[in-house]
Amino acid sequence: MPKLKELLSHYPLIRLGHIDASKVEEVTEKFLILSAPMMLLFIEQKSILREDRFVLLSLLKEKLDHIYQIYTE
Numbered sequence: 001m002p003k004l005k006e007l008l009s010h011y012p013l014i015r016l017g018h019i020d021a022s023k024v025e026e027v028t029e030k031f032l033i034l035s036a037p038m039m040l041l042f043i044e045q046k047s048i049l050r051e052d053r054f055v056l057l058s059l060l061k062e063k064l065d066h067i068y069q070i071y072t073e
Helices: 002-008 025-030 057-072
Strands: 038-043 046-052
Touching: 002 057, 038 057, 046 057
Parallel strands: none
Antiparallel strands: 038 046
């Protein structure tokens, strides 16, 4: 989580939220979450990016750069 927070600090329009799926089980059903941890990026209520388990931050940064560029131009 600390590394993710650091990465997201470079994207001021992206807000980070955290949900414990074991406490809010409806989340796993609604978003078809089969493993944890899971990261979902929503833009205008649509799931744009989905990453689970082992996330390489360098690849995540590339994906976020691309998405951020498209949606902020």
